[in-house]
């Protein structure tokens with residue numbers, strides 16, 4: 296493979312890492328998503344979830360982070376193209392934010408489906424559920 300090609304690919308990888316780093320460093324919402332991911336990972340470790348369940352958790356985390364990075368990119372592009380108020384600019388930002396919310400709801404549903412059986416099996420929760428019925 297030509298050296299120039301490899302250098303270009305490595306540069307592209309570096310730019311992508313820079314973009315990812317900027318999202319984690321400067322986006323306030325990203326910090327919330329990271330916190331949620333840490334909680335999910337802690338629960339996964341605590342309950343010793345199965346490898347297949349880890350796959351769903353990793354997928355859910357990746358989905359939300361990816362949506363947030365796309366949202367940030369779209370916000371920046373919108374601010375560049377339309378720094379002043381414009382209805383379409385507002386719609387574009389609302390749609391991008393809606394995509395993040397949809398990803399977050401999906402991740403929440405995955406989290407509930409995976410963790411609920413483990414939570415329900417905890418003696419204190421099982422006892423409480425028994426008293427409820």
Ligand SMILES: Nc1ncnc2c1ncn2[C@@H]1O[C@H](COP(=O)(O)OP(=O)(O)OP(=O)(O)O)[C@@H](O)[C@H]1O
Nearest residue numbers: 324370377378379380381382384385386388389392
């Ligand atoms: N140029 C604009 N024209 C019209 N409406 C806009 C414009 N910029 C922002 N808005 C409206 O204000 C909302 C918030 O926009 P803003 O850029 O502050 O994003 P945000 O949700 O606060 O994102 P973040 O907190 O991640 O920066 C948008 O979803 C949109 O409805």
